[in-house]
Amino acid sequence: MIYSVGCEYGIRALTKLAGEAPAGQFCLLRDILENTDLPQHFVGKIFQTLVRADILVSAKGRGGGFALKYPPEKINLRQIVEAIDGGHRISRCILGFDDCCGEQPCPQHDHWTLIREQIEGLLDNSTLADLSRAVARKQAAKKQE
16 A cells, blocks of 8 residues: 555544535544544544644544645545655655665666556545545445445
């Protein structure tokens, strides 16, 4: 996978938050994770990372929890992946060579350059709103079965 399990959990939880609460509306973490298999403690740490990355806001006390800082249409997957996993995860050498580049390519460099460009395009052009709508459509279709 191109990103960590923590990043997957973050994307899943953010998608659920985007589907349940407009930007700026706070939700408790336990409510966001209800009916999921996501571990609350781990996702809580991920969400704190997303607060520091300026994607989420958090508030303590009554009416608090987590909220999207921006509308889900303004948050793309690259922002999320880079906030959780860092920017180098996608660009690093698939074989782990430190000096892999156009001048000193590894055996897989040319193949992965094309794949990497496609992944980066997908991350740049996919928003949290897109994911939220796709999940809602899938859930609606599942209910009709």
